[in-house]
Structures are given as structure tokens and as C-alpha cells.
Amino acid sequence: MSTPDVPTRGPARSGPYIVAGILLAIAVLVPLFVPAYSIDKPRLAGMPFFYWYQMLWVPITAGLVGVSYLLVAKEDRRRRAAARGARAEEQEQ
Structure with missing residues (x-):
């Protein structure tokens, strides 16, 4: 949390x-x-490729969004720590 x-x-x-x-x-x-995926075969448990491929992207997208969030949050924390350090140095002078 920022x-x-x-x-x-x-x-x-x-x-x-x-x-x-x-x-x-x-x-x-x-x-x-x-x-790229508007085909019928291969089937997975009787489900056409078109459907299970789309459902496969749900957890993949969740993972990609999660990694993106962690990258940006880490950079935000680094920038805030740098700003705090600069502010502390200004107050010491």
C-alpha cells in the first residue's frame, strides 16, 4: 500500500x-x-479449442496483471524511499 x-x-x-x-x-x-484460435480441434474433455483456449487466458492474464502490479509498486516504493531520503537530507542541512 502506498x-x-x-x-x-x-x-x-x-x-x-x-x-x-x-x-x-x-x-x-x-x-x-x-x-489464431478459431478452430474446433484439439478438444479438451469434449470442449472445442476455441473455448478452452479463451478460458486458459483467464489465469494467464491474472498472472500478467499481478506481475505488472508488483513491478510498478516496487518502483513506486523505491521512488518514495528516495524522496524521503532527499527530504531528510534537506532537513539536516
Whole structure:
């Protein structure tokens, strides 16, 4: 949980945000490419591929969103800690 009273003015690293964006784009765009999975076979327990493939993406998307959240939250905590450290240094001077 973030603390809104501490500003996040520290330098932002773009890496975690780019990775999180790519993971979220995969979670959204891959299921939208319907021609890749609009087939009947292989069947799983009698269920056509079209349906079970879509259901497979539910936990995959949850995992991708979870990893994205953890990356962004970790970067937010780092920036807040840097802002707190800078503020403490200013008060000491």
C-alpha cells in the first residue's frame, strides 16, 4: 500500500513501466487475435479449442496483471524511499 503523503519526485526508471506495459499489452492483444484460435480441434474433455483456449487466458492474464502490479509498486516504493531520503537530507542541512 502506498503512502500518499510522501511525494514521488525521485527519478523514475522507465524499465519497470515498459515491462509492465508490455505484459499488459500481451494480456489484451493476444486474445484479440481470433484467427489464431478459431478452430474446433484439439478438444479438451469434449470442449472445442476455441473455448478452452479463451478460458486458459483467464489465469494467464491474472498472472500478467499481478506481475505488472508488483513491478510498478516496487518502483513506486523505491521512488518514495528516495524522496524521503532527499527530504531528510534537506532537513539536516
